[in-house]
Amino acid sequence: MSLVTFLIAALVLAITPGPGIAYVVARTVSSGRREGLASCFGTGIGGIAHVLAAALGLSVLVAQSAMAFNLIKYVGAAYLIYLGIRILMRKENAAFIISGASKGVRRALMEGLIVEAFNVKTALFFLAFLPQFASPTSPLMPQLVMLGSICVALNTAVDVVAVFASHRLLDSGAARAARARWLTRFSGGTMVGLGVFLGVARRGS
Secondary structure, eight states: OOHHHHHHHHHHHHTSOOHHHHHHHHHHHHHOHHHHHHHHHHHHHHHHHHHHHHHHTHHHHHHHOHHHHHHHHHHHHHHHHHHHHHHHTOOOOHHHHHHTOOOOHHHHHHHHHHHHHTOHHHHHHHHHHGGGGSOTTSOHHHHHHHHHHHHHHHHHHHHHHHHHHHHHHHHSSTTHHHHHHHHHHHHHHHHHHHHHHHHHOOTTO
């Protein structure tokens, strides 16, 4: 398939809401733009790890092993649920939610990396999606790395846009406190829902 077709498909998938977008928006709401951007780079690094795993064939092992799949799936799902509940249970007032809940850029980056690295659906997606656009006449591994890196770059770009959009929404107008509470509840609830979905999803679905 052509590169144009791949780019269109990758862009559509990038703008589809998932754990990465939910997490970076939640991090922006709770800790500010700097940590939101740091979490974007964290999810990007986690995405690159999945690309390398797919290129090396590790994703095949995960897909074929029920024990490995379930272990990674449940650990990742539990972590998402934990993050969502932690956000939903915040007792701070709106001003603190916006500017006073900082946990550090390094921690935001690491948590973003963990959210994406334990999303087993990403690994399986890359394994199923990327080979469709690879040429059989060229070495497979370099093609998978290149195509996967494009996907990660698009996903990270969308995450960055989500961070700036949520930060601007919070920073404008007199009703930013109410918007902060709404975004916090929405993002926390979304992460809990995603965690539950990943936890109950059947293999091969």
